[in-house]
Amino acid sequence: MSTAQALRDLLQEDRCHMMPCCFDALSAKLIEQEGYALTFMSGFAASASRIGAPDLGLMSYGEVVDQARNITDAIGIPLIGDGDTGYGNAMNVRRTVAGFAKAGCAAVMIEDQLAPKRCGHTPGKAVVSRDEAFDRIRAAVDAREALRAAGGDILILARTDARHEHGLSEAIDRAAQFAELGADILFVEAPQSEAEMRDVCSNLPGPKMANIVEGGATPDLPNAALHDIGYAIAAYPLSLMASAMQAMVTTLRAMRDDQRPNQMDFAELRDRIGFNAYYEASERYASSKRTT
Template sequence: MTQAEKLRELLAQDRCHIMPCCFDALSAKLIEQEGYDLTFMSGFAASASRIGAPDLGLMSYGEVVDQARNITEAVSMPLIGDGDTGYGNAMNVRRTVTGFARAGCAAVMIEDQLAPKRCGHTPGKAVVGRDEAFDRIRAAVDAREELRAAGGDILILARTDARHEHGLGEAIARAGRFAELGADILFVEAPRTEAEMREVCSALPGPKMANIVEGGDTPDLPNAVLHDIGFSIAAYPLSLMAAAMQAMVTTLRGMRSDDRPGRMDFVELRRRIGFDAYYETSEHYDTSKRGGDPA
């Protein structure tokens, strides 16, 4: 089963999947080890961890695809990659979708922001006109179909940020057209109330994703409520990065006074990174420990 097929099966379930978002291979491994079914490579978090810079379009296509490939090689669960605006015109969108598929992603997100894009819950966002937005999704869907014809596969997560500039009605209209063009998952960014979230889900077909940024514009509702509203995925893009940064800052400040706050012990740290599994597998190739070569 391909990663795209795994994701389709998850989306067919009558539930809202909690999706902690990763930013590198290690954070993705921890998500999988804790039993979650899927993850998303947060552009905000990946930009912060890889280049130490804000998510303002500074990471290149090549850097993002490389980060995604590192993650897919470390885990077996489906990864949704953040393809931003597609890194150019419709032809660039096609290349982006193909590149993310070859990197092992189950889905790629393409959005309608004006480049350089911004985090969906920060000021200064602007979106391209309808025609360009629709051309991006049309190009993404065309690339998906060419991949399928050649034996590959990927899903298209179509995102609109039109709520910020043009209101919820425009955002819903754009997302509806994305669905008509063939997008697999719809994402209306930053609805501001539970009523708006319900309007999004009642107006649009197919699987929908909610994006829950702690302290952001969208209400942080319980998973049962998100499922009742109609969401299939609840993404938490910054929860792990915020927790990791707070833990590192606390540790760094405490070290000045010889304070060692509670942290993961060395045995568990090695196990989660993969040392134990590595040594167990490597013994298969140690002839002296096996008592001679069976051949």
């Protein structure tokens, strides 16, 4: 089964899937090891991890696809890739969708922000016109259908950031048209209350995704509440990166004082990275060592 089909099957379940977001292959492996059914490559976190820079359109298409490929090579669960604005016009969107599919992503997110895009919970966001937004999703869906015709597969996660600049009604209208154009999953970014979240889910068809940024604009509700509202996925884009950064800063400050804080022991660290699996697999070829 393809990871795209695995994601479709997950979306058929009557639940809200908690989705911690990864930023590299190791963070994705930890998510899978802890039993989560899917993950998302956070553009915010990947930009910080890979180039040490904010998510303001600085990481290129090639760098993003390469990061996604490294992640899918390391895990078996579905990965949703962050395709940002598609990196150009509608034809660039088509190339972006095809590239993410080739990299092994189960879905790709395409959004309606004006390039260079910004993190959805930071100031200064602006969106393109309706026509340009619809052309991006139309191109993404066309690319998906071309992939299917050739034996490939990927889902389209359509995102709108119109709530910030134009209000919730405009955001819902855009997302409804994204669904009409054939998007598989809808994502209205940054509703600012539980009532707005309910408006989103009650007025839009199909699976919806919530984006929970600790300290961001959207309420950080329990998973049961998100399911009751109508979300199929709850993404947590910065939880792992924020935790990792805090742990590293704490350790660095402790080491400066010649202290050693609590940390994962060496045996577990080796096992989670894959040393033990490597050694076990390599035993299949031990006979060649004995005969030489």
